[in-house]
Amino acid sequence: DTAVSQTPKYLVTQMGNDKSIKCEQNLGHDTMYWYKQDSKKFLKIMFSYNNKELIINETVPNRFSPKSPDKAHLNLHINSLELGDSAVYFCASSQLRGSEKLFFGSGTQLSVL
Amino acid sequence: GDSVTQMEGPVTLSEEAFLTINCTYTATGYPSLFWYVQYPGEGLQLLLKATKADDKGSNKGFEATYRKETTSFHLEKGSVQVSDSAVYFCALSDNQAGTALIFGKGTTLSVSS
Numbered sequence: 001d002t003a004v005s006q007t008p009k010y011l012v013t014q015m016g017n018d019k020s021i022k023c024e025q026n027l028g029h030d031t032m033y034w035y036k037q038d039s040k041k042f043l044k045i046m047f048s049y050n051n052k053e054l055i056i057n058e059t060v061p062n063r064f065s066p067k068s069p070d071k072a073h074l075n076l077h078i079n080s081l082e083l084g085d086s087a088v089y090f091c092a093s094s095q096l097r098g099s100e101k102l103f104f105g106s107g108t109q110l111s112v113l
Numbered sequence: 114g115d116s117v118t119q120m121e122g123p124v125t126l127s128e129e130a131f132l133t134i135n136c137t138y139t140a141t142g143y144p145s146l147f148w149y150v151q152y153p154g155e156g157l158q159l160l161l162k163a164t165k166a167d168d169k170g171s172n173k174g175f176e177a178t179y180r181k182e183t184t185s186f187h188l189e190k191g192s193v194q195v196s197d198s199a200v201y202f203c204a205l206s207d208n209q210a211g212t213a214l215i216f217g218k219g220t221t222l223s224v225s226s
Contacts, residue, residue, distance in 0.1 A: 045215075
């Protein structure tokens with residue numbers, strides 16, 4: 001059983017399209033995150049939800065919209081995709097808000113052509 | 114703001130060599146410090162942590178000591194294996210609710226037999 005699963009694993013799309021990445025965790029954790037990893041492996045927090053409430057919203061274009069239908073799911077929708085959005089997007093969860101032990105999904109590699 | 118600086122990679126070693134990956138941090142309070150590891154094609158996993166000065170975290174033969182006087186948390190292993198090839202991330206938590214881990218830029222380790 002995968003603890004944090006995200007789909008799809010690979011996403012190749014054209015500029016201007018809208019796409020979604022889904023994330024689910026079966027750990028019973030209250031907090032979920034989206035991180036973006038660029039081509040140089042730099043990892044940056046984008047969003048965090050605690051019990052469906054947005055608690056971290058870093059400086060991210062408003063083309064990116066997270067949605068948490070329940071505390072086990074955190075999806076990421078991206079409108080009007082741009083070349084610079086190409087990256088690996090990681091979902092993660094933690095038991096407590098501000099907890100340091102994160103459980104990561106295996107990533108979604110997004111390529112915008 | 115808080116930040117983490119890691120040595121630039123890649124680090125290339127032969128099997129059984131000694132490993133050091135340097136990490137220094139800047140923080141206003143009393144952070145907790147972590148090393149995460151990312152194996153190829155996977156998400157990050159917590160490797161070890163230390164929550165206060167002079168604590169030593171250890172796991173799988175890796176060690177790191179929280180040095181407040183030098184604001185460092187260097188990762189060491191006495192004898193690396195090919196299976197240790199991965200990207201290593203130093204990270205910091207300011208232990209405040211509503212904040213996320215801050216990661217360094219990652220150091221790629223490649224071990225050859």
